[in-house]
Amino acid sequence: MNEVILDIQNLETNFVTKKGIVRAVDGVDLQVRRGETLGLVGESGCGKTVLGLSIMGLVDSPGRITGGKILFKGEDLVSKSSEEMRQLRGDRISMIFQDPTVTLNPVLRVSQQLEEVFRYHRGMKGKEARQKSLELLSLVGIPQPEERIDRYPFEFSGGMQQRVVIAIAVALNPELLLADEPTTALDVTVQAQIIKVLKDLKQQKDSAIILITHDMGVVAELCETVAVTYAGNIIEQGDLETILERPSHPYTVGLIQSIPKMEEHGKARLTAIPGTLADPTEIPPGCKFHPRCSRAEEVCKKTRPVLREVSPGHKVACHLD
């Protein structure tokens, strides 16, 4: 097995708001290995994006990492300065966001934005940086890159813009790539193309990828492992087959059941999990899922379950396993 390159231990990221302290990431433990593509799933508001931003060192005030460690190849990112993080970002760690227009600068040509990555991080000069940029645009499937590279982002379609964003993110062969809903803002046919781009990249590069998505179809297509988040924690982690076919945590069981069954021709049934996500300023005692859990017992109301290995590579945070 490849070595663990990302080892997150008991990470906490809070936002201080008028309503109280929002514990967006509330004791996350997560390991990712070199070359692994991990799907990070869980319903809206459970802290997936904030976890990604924490790894990138991009949590802004009123947010703050208040505890835990993010060990990246043994070095704790939490204790790094903002300048050190700036150098890591885009080089050894990079992130693709849902909306390509957030990442691209509207007033700079695509060529300027790509070439800058090579200039800033690798000290390359004009011609070499341009050549590298053209290669990348081909890699992510942009046709006739020579004709397009000097255009502005608005001259590209949404799908083409997202390809440019992916090109920038993978330009320097990051060891860790975070992709936060990289296809959600795109229409269905374009989504399929972007998934193909990511799939090809996986084969050509050796990056570990954390793919944040609501779409279990995307997970099934791209990921070897899955981590399930609930209210700021990882509550289950395992390989794809285990999570899809033998989920253990009652929340994961509900999540998997809520995937529409395509084979039932149009009779896709969506079983919503009863209840709503706990208010992140008022976290219930014991297991955070217990108010929604049909199997909850006395212990679940009192004691918080820890994430523990129940079989090799399969971790669950539930008293009932």
Ligand SMILES: Nc1ncnc2c1ncn2[C@@H]1O[C@H](COP(=O)(O)OP(=O)(O)OP(=O)(O)O)[C@@H](O)[C@H]1O
């Ligand atoms: N800037 C902020 N200020 C206050 N609270 C915030 C801020 N950013 C995020 N949060 C809160 O942190 C929690 C986790 O949010 P996050 O965006 O990480 O969820 P998510 O799992 O990515 O959801 P989605 O699937 O909808 O993208 C939420 O309760 C959210 O309201």
Ligand SMILES: [Mg+2]
């Ligand atoms: Mg999000």
